[in-house]
Amino acid sequence: xxxxxxxxxxxxxxxxxxxxxxxxxxxxxxxxxxxxxxxxxxxxxxxxxxxxxxxxxxxx
Numbered sequence: 001x002x003x004x005x006x007x008x009x010x011x012x013x014x015x016x017x018x019x020x021x022x023x024x025x026x027x028x029x030x031x032x033x034x035x036x037x038x039x040x041x042x043x044x045x046x047x048x049x050x051x052x053x054x055x056x057x058x059x060x
Contacts, residue, residue, distance in 0.1 A: 002026055 004019040006012070023029050039047070 002028060 002019065002022045004015050004022065006015045
């Protein structure tokens with residue numbers, strides 16, 4: 001759990017910026033985006049295969 005203490009003589013915008021940076025560093029934002037929507041296992045496999053195909057085609 002990320003938390004930020006507002007320092008003395010610090011404006012709120014600076015504290016919010018530090019909080020966002022800390023959340024990004026800990027991977028909280030990416031985890032929320034990943035868990036935002038449920039993918040059926042078959043759809044997840046299909047998506048993974050499509051991404052692999054794109055990577056392979058971009059190398060050629």
